[in-house]
Amino acid sequence: MYLNMITIFTPTYNRAHLLHNLYNSLCIQTEKNFEWLIIDDGSSDNTQEVVQNFIDENRITIRYQKQENQGKHIAINNGVALARCELFFIVDSDDVLPNDSLEKIIEKYQLIKNNKDIVGIAGRRGYITGGYIGTNKKYSDIITTSLNFRFNHRIEGDMAEVFRTEILRKFPFPFFEGEKFCPEALIWQKIDQFYKMLWFSDIIYRGEYIEGGLSANIFKVRKNSPKASCLYYSELSKYNISYFQKIKAVANYWRFSIYDDIPFREKLKKVSIVKTIISLPLITLLLSKDGLRL
Known part of the structure; x- marks a missing residue:
C-alpha cells in the first residue's frame, strides 16, 4: 500500500548550495501528496546538514540516505527500492518544479491509471528563464513508446518522465566495476519494449545545463x-x-x-x-x- 502519490527523487553529489532552490519549489506545490526522497551519492560537502535543516522545518515530507559514491544510476536503483509512493519522478538537485507541476502530473495520471500497458506519463522540460528545452511545439496527448515519440513525432530535448514505481523495480540499472555512469535511456528503452507512455506538452520541470553537470560533460562521462x-x-x-x-x-x-x-x-x-x-x-x-x- 503506497503512502503518497508521488516520490520526488533527487540524487545529489556535492550540490548542497543548489538544493535550496528545489526545496523552495517543492514547498509551494499546489499538490501536497508527495514525498521528497534524497539519495546523497557520497558528498563531501555539507549536503546532510542542509537537508537536515529542511527536515527540521517540517514543511514537506523528506527522507535522506547517503550511499558510497557509485553514480546516479545506482542512486536511482536505491531510490526506487526505498520509494513509498505510486509514482517515481526524478528531479535533479540543480533543477526546480513549477508550482503546479505535481497537480498536472496527478491530473494526467488519472487518464491512464487503470491501463497497465502504460508505464507512466511524461511532460516537457523548460528553461528556468522560460521556454521549452528542445522542440518548441505544443501537441495533444500522445500514447506511444519513447522511441516512437522521439523518432517519429520528432520531439527533441530532455523530457520529464514520471514512472510507476512498481514497474521501475523490475528494471534495475546494471553495475560495472569502476564505472559511475550509465545512460538512463538504457533502462527507459528496455521498458519501452513492454510499455507505452502518455506524453503531454505542458512544462512540469525547469532547469539549466550548468557547468560541472552531466549534460555539460557528457562525452567525458561516457568515455569514463x-x-x-x-x-x-x-x-x-x-x-x-x-x-x-x-x-x-x-x-x-x-x-x-x-x-x-x-x-x-x-x-x-x-x-x-x-x-x-x-x-x-x-x-x-x-x-x-x-x-x-x-
Missing part, C-alpha cells in the same frame, strides 16, 4: 564509463528505429569501445558487422572530432 555506454548503443542499434539511427548507434558504440578493455573479438559480437562497415565513415568522423584517428 565505456561498458555502460557501449551496452546502451549496442542495444539501441537493435531496436525498432530507422536504419540511419541504427547506423549512428553502431558508430557511437565503436566510438566509445576504444576506451573499453574487452578483446576486439568480443566487441564484434555486440553489433552487426554489416552496420559496422557501413558506419565506418561516421566512426572516422566521430573519432576525428574526439581528437583521435583510426
Whole structure:
C-alpha cells in the first residue's frame, strides 16, 4: 500500500548550495501528496546538514540516505527500492518544479491509471528563464513508446518522465566495476519494449545545463564509463528505429569501445558487422572530432 502519490527523487553529489532552490519549489506545490526522497551519492560537502535543516522545518515530507559514491544510476536503483509512493519522478538537485507541476502530473495520471500497458506519463522540460528545452511545439496527448515519440513525432530535448514505481523495480540499472555512469535511456528503452507512455506538452520541470553537470560533460562521462555506454548503443542499434539511427548507434558504440578493455573479438559480437562497415565513415568522423584517428 503506497503512502503518497508521488516520490520526488533527487540524487545529489556535492550540490548542497543548489538544493535550496528545489526545496523552495517543492514547498509551494499546489499538490501536497508527495514525498521528497534524497539519495546523497557520497558528498563531501555539507549536503546532510542542509537537508537536515529542511527536515527540521517540517514543511514537506523528506527522507535522506547517503550511499558510497557509485553514480546516479545506482542512486536511482536505491531510490526506487526505498520509494513509498505510486509514482517515481526524478528531479535533479540543480533543477526546480513549477508550482503546479505535481497537480498536472496527478491530473494526467488519472487518464491512464487503470491501463497497465502504460508505464507512466511524461511532460516537457523548460528553461528556468522560460521556454521549452528542445522542440518548441505544443501537441495533444500522445500514447506511444519513447522511441516512437522521439523518432517519429520528432520531439527533441530532455523530457520529464514520471514512472510507476512498481514497474521501475523490475528494471534495475546494471553495475560495472569502476564505472559511475550509465545512460538512463538504457533502462527507459528496455521498458519501452513492454510499455507505452502518455506524453503531454505542458512544462512540469525547469532547469539549466550548468557547468560541472552531466549534460555539460557528457562525452567525458561516457568515455569514463565505456561498458555502460557501449551496452546502451549496442542495444539501441537493435531496436525498432530507422536504419540511419541504427547506423549512428553502431558508430557511437565503436566510438566509445576504444576506451573499453574487452578483446576486439568480443566487441564484434555486440553489433552487426554489416552496420559496422557501413558506419565506418561516421566512426572516422566521430573519432576525428574526439581528437583521435583510426
